[in-house]
Amino acid sequence: MRDEVPAKVLAIIEGGLLTHGKQNIYEVLERLGVRDLKEKVFDYVWEVPSGVPIFTIWAEFVAVHPISGRMFYVEDLANRTTLEGGAEMDTGQLKRTQDRRRQMEKVRDGKPFIAVLQSNVRSIDELMRNVTAKPLDRIKDSPWHVARWDEIRQRAIMVRGEAGWEPTDAEVELFINERRLDCPEVLAERSDASEQKDSAPLVTFRFPDQAHRDQVEAASMATIIDLFVSQGFAPQDVSRENRGYDIDVKDAAGFSKIHVEVKGTDSDTPGFFLTRNERACAASDPLWELAVVTNALGEPQIDRYTAKEIERYFVFEALAWRCDLKR
Template identity: 35%
Template sequence: MDKEVDPKVLAVIDEMRLSGPRLTPVEIVAKMGVFDAREKPFDHAWLATGDNVIATIWAEFVNIGDGGRWFCLESLDTQHRVGGGVRSPQQIQRAKDRRALLKRTVDAGQGFRAVLQTNRVAIAELESNKSAKVSTRVRDDAEWHVASWDSDQQLAILVRGARGWVPGEADIQAAKARGSVPVAAAGDPAAAAAERSASREEVQAAAMDYVMRHFKGYGYNAEDVSSQKLGYDLEVSNAKGAKLLRVVVKGTSTGVPSFRLTSEERASSAREPLWRLLVVADAIGTAAQHKIYKPSEMEQAPGFEPLD
């Protein structure tokens, strides 16, 4: 949130926002050379044309060190959320993708381009609150680079501007206090334990409940036909009764990070034009989210396990 951002950083962001064209967050990334930006709206780093890496920098985590230099701490822990707790499979994949792209710049001795952004809710809730969305995003014309990469400590330091400067220990400790580096044991122990102990059946039931509520919330009819073994779980239709989708629902969670399609579901995906795979990540947790895949895309779904 804006009130969590250093006033000097916020002033620069406001100036960029007011002086540039009015673009959506996705359009900003697309104009920086990411052709598939619309397909990856929730990613935190992208590979653009010319092998340029673009990464989000959350302004709430930007610190100002000696000489007015901007820097932020980057957790290399892909398993835990910034605000504490275990990430969902989709969140883990996004974190791994971001880490890989930043490491690519380190190995190549190159910098990366950044988009500065603020969050609509408290930054500690970035990955746990369903209302967490980009409030403001602007392109930063100054180059950023990875000034330090410590795999043992699971910590990198990202610096804006010319190389040759790193923050001192006091600045680093102050930056850690802002919460950009998660504590692995943080979060709600009871909730984390529940996620780990949930059975596959419980995760699937939670996913089905989530999807039924989702479609009905948009005014569609969703009929559970899973007991009929048709190769899909739900038939989704509009108010006039026209069939729109035939959906296979799969849920994942910390304790159930993967799923497989049955032979019936695979066969249906090949013959049924309306067939779709809908994966609900963090189905048991408080930040459930979903994505729909066409048959040609289903193997790209986080947690997908091919048949032996």
């Protein structure tokens, strides 16, 4: 269900729906050139004339890494039960699994493929009891690629975006078993660059001159405003009003939909300062959201977080205190 989809994944789905409107899978696959659609519309992987397959990715099972922000999905081709240990697969479901295995051979070397991100009408709990996975929303999303193939487990780690990053084995196991990635031991493993070849870079704070800070801030604000304008919203810059957020995002009728606090950095790693007022607003305002723009002066990347997610994914450390004379 939509409320079980990670916020970042849901934002991609909502962006696709705003851009292209509500589409059924038949329309999506027809445009991509899939042949014999009437016989294949209920499949979960499809061949196209280009030879690059299209895979369904169940949005509820997509993991969002708390440090890198990258998304990944674990494809377990050894499994013979329905979603996460449910009932035994029937003949049709086994065939679909075999089809995915066969198409996986074409992209195991990291070749990009197209994904159809799908969220479901039923909850994950219901799906685990072998209830029909009737789709709620589906959008075309690319590129995805197979970052690693585990031959022993018959498991593919599928990652969204360009090659060069993949989750560790510990992170994959943690997400499969507990559906979370906030274990301190796992995050610590990522921070040890000397022992992990794919470690995330350590965040270092520097204090550039005011002109540089103003440039990064302006570029970050422009990036977020352009994003919401492209989605059909009317964002208003209220950063000078000390509301605890920078942009009031309104719909066509003039109603506020999201209150966005914008943080920007010239680095490619998220790291920012949050004021007491901003954090208090995050705790009290249900519309509050954080948008972090990395590489703001180059090719900007956007990560969006709810108030609960920033408490979950980020470590808060006091770097300064206000000191007044005791009275």
